[in-house]
């Protein structure tokens with residue numbers, strides 16, 4: 001049993017007395033504390049804790065989430081599992097994405113980093129319904145996302161498009177606005193202060209030079225964007241086509257969750273089948289603090 005193997009390896013801590021010594025009660029399929037005899041289930045203290053969903057569902061979901069670059073909808077999973085209710089399936093998937101995001105938030109980006117904003121189509125928030133729609137970037141149908149990609153110049157090579165760049169890790173963070181303070185706060189928490197940032201000359205980025213070691217801001221004509229900020233824009237394009245085609249009418253408050261999944265998988269694109277075990281490990285070692293419900 002994979003989950004038990006992971007929990008044994010990570011160590012089970014007694015929720016009652018804090019002891020790390022346990023017996024495995026095979027008949028009960030639970031741990032028993034050697035000191036105080038308190039029982040711990042396989043899922044307690046993990047994101048699966050308190051879920052009504054059988055473990056098999058979690059495994060199928062993780063398998064589906066990790067076996068393809070594509071995402072899939074709760075409806076599709078519900079159909080595959082043949083489960084009667086939609087909401088618990090939906091919640092389970094979001095818990096998985098939440099855990100993926102939490103895992104990625106433990107790493108900060110470093111080196112040369114492209115940074116720009118993306119505008120993702122989302123549903124109009126309930127409080128804005130009925131208000132006249134604004135056009136373009138400020139539209140209530142668009143959610144702003146700060147997108148960052150580690151992007152290293154490949155030594156020695158020059159092509160027609162300039163120097164090719166190799167992508168490392170990426171991050172995508174939903175932001176409420178494009179104010180310089182908002183951007184600064186995100187950069188402080190997501191990026192190493194030793195990094196070099198490459199951006200356009202937007203006023204949102206005026207203070208970045210004070211936060212990271214180097215900030216290269218430049219006027220970028222539209223046709224040059226793919227050359228100067230290639231990976232940010234490839235990522236935005238891929239995220240949009242992979243996510244929004246599957247999750248129609250994404251609510252703004254859940255966009256981050258889908259982006260977590262996208263980035264997590266992108267950042268582990270060379271892991272192959274090992275990614276299943278990684279996600280299971282993340283699940284077994286993260287607490288369940290996903291608290292949303294469908295409204």
Ligand SMILES: [Zn+2]
Nearest residue numbers: 014017033036
């Ligand atoms: Zn105990």
